[in-house]
Amino acid sequence: MSSDMNSSPPPPPAVLSYPPNYTFPTHRLSRVLRNPDKQPLVLVACGSFSPVTYLHLRMFEMAKDYVRQNTDFEIVGGYLSPVSDQYKKPGLLSAHHRVNMCNLAAEQTSQWLMVDPWEAFQSYQRTAVVLDHFEYEINTRLGGIATADGAEKKPARVMLLAGSDLIATMSEPGVWSEPDLDHILGRYGVLIIERAGADMDQAIDSLARWRHNIHLIHQLVQNDVSSTKVRLFLRRGLSVRYLLPAPVVDYIEEHGLYMDDGPNASAASGAVAAEKEKGKEKEASTSTAAC
Numbered sequence: 001m002s003s004d005m006n007s008s009p010p011p012p013p014a015v016l017s018y019p020p021n022y023t024f025p026t027h028r029l030s031r032v033l034r035n036p037d038k039q040p041l042v043l044v045a046c047g048s049f050s051p052v053t054y055l056h057l058r059m060f061e062m063a064k065d066y067v068r069q070n071t072d073f074e075i076v077g078g079y080l081s082p083v084s085d086q087y088k089k090p091g092l093l094s095a096h097h098r099v100n101m102c103n104l105a106a107e108q109t110s111q112w113l114m115v116d117p118w119e120a121f122q123s124y125q126r127t128a129v130v131l132d133h134f135e136y137e138i139n140t141r142l143g144g145i146a147t148a149d150g151a152e153k154k155p156a157r158v159m160l161l162a163g164s165d166l167i168a169t170m171s172e173p174g175v176w177s178e179p180d181l182d183h184i185l186g187r188y189g190v191l192i193i194e195r196a197g198a199d200m201d202q203a204i205d206s207l208a209r210w211r212h213n214i215h216l217i218h219q220l221v222q223n224d225v226s227s228t229k230v231r232l233f234l235r236r237g238l239s240v241r242y243l244l245p246a247p248v249v250d251y252i253e254e255h256g257l258y259m260d261d262g263p264n265a266s267a268a269s270g271a272v273a274a275e276k277e278k279g280k281e282k283e284a285s286t287s288t289a290a291c
């Protein structure tokens with residue numbers, strides 16, 4: 001796609017609302033494609049990140065290997081997009097702290113990851129809308145990604161990066177709307193990272209019509225770190241070092257985070273989420289008791 005450099009980009013679609021003083025982070029976005037035969041790809045991981053763990057970061061590295069070995073895409077950017085406080089999931093710390101921790105993790109342990117605070121600092125935004133926001137910022141506002149000779153700009157493909165547990169919820173009634181699933185999986189696509197306890201084949205069983213846009217990435221090293229377990233360890237005064245990047249552990253200690261159940265632990269944030277959290281805690285609790 002070529003862009004007219006002299007005209008200003010069209011305004012964002014009305015569905016996109018903006019937090020105050022927001023700027024889209026581009027400091028690590030590759031604006032030039034290394035291989036002109038490839039299609040630029042931007043990875044977006046949506047989630048709570050309460051707190052961000054090494055496994056969240058590892059998802060991007062696994063995706064990078066997969067994309068290089070199996071596709072015609074070239075990754076030009078990777079973004080963590082922490083969910084809004086209005087998601088009200090049990091254990092969800094304030095967006096302020098979650099975004100700070102994600103920033104520490106991205107800036108201090110990676111050369112290419114970025115954190116986009118767009119959804120964190122405003123009302124709850126559905127994942128389909130979050131992906132539209134990336135599409136607008138990268139392909140409409142920035143005009144896409146330039147080829148090395150600067151002759152043209154190619155539109156980047158935006159793709160969701162998610163664990164198989166999140167994808168499994170796409171088959172649960174009432175969690176995702178059909179038009180949103182079609183928008184996310186039909187238009188953008190998803191890279192799914194295998195997660196212990198969430199069978200990948202089962203997770204995509206009912207998503208067969210979008211199979212061409214669904215990429216499955218198997219774990220080669222089993223690791224079932226979750227934010228729930230980390231929160232549980234912290235409440236019990238156990239060490240979380242080497243489960244999270246060191247600057248994030250230091251930040252948690254410095255601010256005394258996750259010492260109690262937190263404001264949303266028993267709030268009416270939705271019985272399903274609360275039940276799920278209880279289940280996860282029970283599971284995590286059993287495994288720590290066994291240690």
Ligand SMILES: Nc1ncnc2c1ncn2[C@@H]1O[C@H](COP(=O)(O)OP(=O)(O)OP(=O)(O)O)[C@@H](O)[C@H]1O
Nearest residue numbers: 047048049055162163166193195224225226227228
């Ligand atoms: N160990 C893991 N393996 C694969 N995917 C993971 C892993 N941990 C998190 N993810 C994925 O990262 C994304 C963001 O996850 P989220 O912030 O909800 O972390 P979580 O550990 O599942 O949190 P919680 O324990 O609070 O539910 C989701 O797509 C989730 O599937």
Ligand SMILES: NC(=O)c1ccc[n+]([C@@H]2O[C@H](COP(=O)(O)O)[C@@H](O)[C@H]2O)c1
Nearest residue numbers: 046047048083126127128166175176177
């Ligand atoms: N309908 C939707 O758009 C929808 C449904 C469920 C979860 N999600 C997203 O998936 C992520 C889930 O994160 P958790 O795994 O922490 O619950 C969040 O970013 C949330 O916004 C989106």
